[in-house]
Amino acid sequence: MTQDWRDSVELTQQQSLVRRSIRELCAEFGDEYWRERDRTATYPTEFVDALADDGWLGMLVPEEYGGVGMSTSEAVVMMEEIAASGGGFAGPQSIHGGIYNSVPIVKYADEELKADLLPRVADGDARIQAFGLTEPNAGSDSTAMETRARREGDEYVVNGEKVWISRVEDSDYLLLMARTTPRDEVEKRTRGISMILVDLEDAYGNGLEIEQIPKTASRAVHSYQLYFDDLRVPARNLIGEEGRGFYQVLDGLNEERLVIAAECLGLGEVALERGIEYANEREVFGGPIGANQAVQHPLAEAYADLLAAKKVIYSAADRLDDLERTEAGAEANVAKYLAAEAAFEAADAAVQTHGGFGVAREYDVERYFREARLTRLVPVTQQLALNYLGERVLDLPRSY
Numbered sequence: 001m002t003q004d005w006r007d008s009v010e011l012t013q014q015q016s017l018v019r020r021s022i023r024e025l026c027a028e029f030g031d032e033y034w035r036e037r038d039r040t041a042t043y044p045t046e047f048v049d050a051l052a053d054d055g056w057l058g059m060l061v062p063e064e065y066g067g068v069g070m071s072t073s074e075a076v077v078m079m080e081e082i083a084a085s086g087g088g089f090a091g092p093q094s095i096h097g098g099i100y101n102s103v104p105i106v107k108y109a110d111e112e113l114k115a116d117l118l119p120r121v122a123d124g125d126a127r128i129q130a131f132g133l134t135e136p137n138a139g140s141d142s143t144a145m146e147t148r149a150r151r152e153g154d155e156y157v158v159n160g161e162k163v164w165i166s167r168v169e170d171s172d173y174l175l176l177m178a179r180t181t182p183r184d185e186v187e188k189r190t191r192g193i194s195m196i197l198v199d200l201e202d203a204y205g206n207g208l209e210i211e212q213i214p215k216t217a218s219r220a221v222h223s224y225q226l227y228f229d230d231l232r233v234p235a236r237n238l239i240g241e242e243g244r245g246f247y248q249v250l251d252g253l254n255e256e257r258l259v260i261a262a263e264c265l266g267l268g269e270v271a272l273e274r275g276i277e278y279a280n281e282r283e284v285f286g287g288p289i290g291a292n293q294a295v296q297h298p299l300a301e302a303y304a305d306l307l308a309a310k311k312v313i314y315s316a317a318d319r320l321d322d323l324e325r326t327e328a329g330a331e332a333n334v335a336k337y338l339a340a341e342a343a344f345e346a347a348d349a350a351v352q353t354h355g356g357f358g359v360a361r362e363y364d365v366e367r368y369f370r371e372a373r374l375t376r377l378v379p380v381t382q383q384l385a386l387n388y389l390g391e392r393v394l395d396l397p398r399s400y
């Protein structure tokens with residue numbers, strides 16, 4: 001997709017290079033590929049392997065560990081392009097974890113673990129695709145988590161449940177968030193949570209059971225319920241400091257939220273492109289349907305909203321390192337909120353523009369629509385993004 005209307009922000013040389021390389025790679029995986037992955041609910045293994053072979057899974061791994069050493073400014077371009085190429089939300093979602101889960105390892109893991117793991121991540125040989133935070137009894141209130149990792153000698157013994165954990169079967173490791181100190185024994189609920197790396201091959205059959213959750217959106221990327229029953233994990237797999245895991249997650253949250261906003265943006269862009277194409281082609285009442293303003297305006301509105309989201313995403317990605325944490329949080333939450341709304345609006349307009357064919361699989365827009373609906377729920381719901389803005393930026397009182 002190379003329409004001028006998408007070129008609304010100026011890219012650095014590095015960003016242009018990323019865009020060109022990702023476009024070239026994605027051109028090998030056309031609409032039929034993504035349609036089939038969705039129809040059959042199969043993970044895009046060939047696509048992920050192609051990215052891994054070119055080193056993209058190590059894009060955020062520093063060069064000293066064999067990675068590409070890029071940053072969020074480049075990651076937003078990469079994810080936007082994958083989605084906009086026709087991959088939709090499922091495209092970037094299939095590799096998002098593999099790229100972002102390396103960040104806390106780079107920042108907090110000890111040197112021995114980094115030296116062992118990061119070069120393998122960079123080569124695509126070790127995949128840390130799964131991140132386990134959400135629980136059935138905690139949900140958005142993640143510090144209410146009940147999964148417990150109890151220290152016993154040089155091991156942690158893990159018990160509890162997680163839900164909605166993505167890409168587990170396509171990963172070698174799970175980055176697990178668990179309570180090492182019960183909530184009623186810590187001063188603040190954000191304390192006493194730790195980040196532990198679980199080797200999944202060792203874990204299956206030894207205290208970890210998984211069950212896939214049947215779902216309707218982003219069907220190519222599977223999510224699971226996880227059951228831990230006395231799973232033993234070596235204590236050396238603790239990432240960072242015991243009890244400080246939640247702060248370590250918060251540390252990378254804004255960058256990750258911006259990148260997910262870019263994924264929503266790319267999804268909205270491809271949906272809008274399809275809507276425009278069909279509005280120009282389809283003739284009813286003797287002329288193209290796009291000549292009717294009732295068809296044109298929803299597409300133009302979606303364009304305006306996508307453009308606004310894009311400006312916020314790219315400007316925030318550029319300045320992220322210079323912003324205070326609350327400012328960065330404000331930008332990241334605005335970006336995610338705007339991009340998910342714009343993606344939804346674009347996909348909805350594209351479906352409406354297609355008339356009855358809006359629900360035909362062969363036109364793809366129904367798939368984009370299902371995925372756009374999902375982006376209003378993950379990784380954080382739109383309400384929780386607004387809560388952040390209400391409480392932290394507008395200084396309104398907190399209800400919880």
Ligand SMILES: Cc1cc2nc3c(=O)[nH]c(=O)nc-3n(C[C@H](O)[C@H](O)[C@H](O)COP(=O)(O)OP(=O)(O)OC[C@H]3O[C@@H](n4cnc5c(N)ncnc54)[C@H](O)[C@@H]3O)c2cc1C
Nearest residue numbers: 131132133134139140164165166223378379380381383384
């Ligand atoms: C496809 C998919 C993939 C996912 N992948 C992962 C993953 O890999 N790892 C992981 O850890 N998690 C994952 N998740 C979980 C995801 O992050 C959560 O679903 C999301 O954060 C919302 O939590 P919840 O589903 O428990 O909703 P709940 O917290 O139960 O919320 C339900 C509704 O109530 C609203 N609500 C709740 N509290 C408030 C409040 N105080 N103010 C206003 N509104 C409120 C919410 O906005 C929402 O609309 C995934 C989810 C999905 C659907």
